[in-house]
Amino acid sequence: MINAYILINLKPGDTDKALSEMRKINDIAKISVVAGEYDVVVRAQVKTLEQLLKVTNKIQMIKDVNKTTTQVIEKEIAL
């Protein structure tokens, strides 16, 4: 299983609509709306890098998405 964080910058506009589009994407496990340099942090859970590309592509196709930065998780420690 490949896990990745996708950091998203949105254009000012209809954030709620962009979020509801993201919530429909199957391979997204978590969506966090954040305050700071980015607007949304998404955690994707996919089986292959090809699927990760599809998820990133789907996000970029959302109208108000300005830029995405993908960070693939290599190692993780969690509670």
Next chain:
Amino acid sequence: MKIKIRKRYLFYFLAFTSAIITAIVSGFDSVAQVFISNPWALGLACFIWGVIISVLFSLILSISYKGKSLGAYTIDPTFKRVRLLKKQELLYHLLAGLGNAALTIGYFLLLSMMKGDVSVVLPFSQIVILYLIIIESIIEKNTPTLIEIQSSIIVTFGAILGSISLTGTISIEALLIVFLIINPGWVLLSIFQRKLKMMKIANKPNDAINIRLWNVIFACIISAIIIMIFDIISKSNYLLEGIYASFNHYFWVAIIAIGVFFSFIFYIRALGIGKASVTQAVKASVIIFSIPVTIALGYFGITEPFLMDPVFIVIKFIGIVLILLGILSFALTLTKAYIFIRMKPGFDIEETMKKLWDVRGVNRVCAVAGHYDFILKIRTRTLVKGYERILRKVEAVPGVDEYKWQSVLKEWEDI
């Protein structure tokens, strides 16, 4: 398509659902006591039926439909099928089973000592929330914050006031049973069920249905052994009475077992999201949900009618307000954030990861490939604490070149 809901809502939904089912089950408990007056026999009968019902429902929920189990469709999305225990689960199940057996036996000891009226002593079992706070301070990385301690104390005292009765007696022996057997039993059960829920089995989250199934099996075996030893010492015959009672009054006991099964599934799932102390505090709302059950039982003459004494009503009201205030304070004070970190070259990734993980309040450390080197997930009760206790420590880790704090405003997650 998977459903994404806000994690905080899911936690409160699970904990409240568990509390509502527990309140309804407590009503059937009172009815069952009319048929099985010996508390030891009732306890054992409940465990025997607990095993039967848990096995039966777990098997039904294991039925697969379109590649997913019925259990995954209905009550626990992580459930696939009933499975045998893994080696790494065994010790935790043994301790959780011991906890369940201890608190049940303690409860029945109390019932036989107080001749059925435990209404004054039992509310002190709510102090288990404070026990959990202390235990978490010692064993958990994510130690309780001042607000959590304050809220827990408010809920605990609210729960005592909300469930206390003006009748009945109080004795040191009875209080000792509550403080030394029942509460430690709850602590063992909560802490180790949580540890089991947090465990990954074959790289996937552990499910609540298997945890419940195996817990009740362990608890039943341990309880039977304790009752057998008690029988030998006191020359009583409770073990056989319990087995007979489980056959003779199967209807009421089976209904209790069904309720307890589902109540625990929701409780264990909530434990997988929140801390044991916070889950227990939210579950103290059972006292509020029990009021209509108590009124209904009194109305049908199964128990004494609900006392309408003004002093009693005021005490109950204060208790309920305190419980609600405490729960609200838990709900409204959690702050989450991400910290994105870039490192200077020449620092070992594994070593830095360990140092970042050692910072209190850091719930997740991810070494990532891309623009940043690490992504941390933070949970804190206040932003001030986030700054003083977390950010200052993170920037002090050798090799950290640049960091960005991103406060989480809203979050959705797969359920």
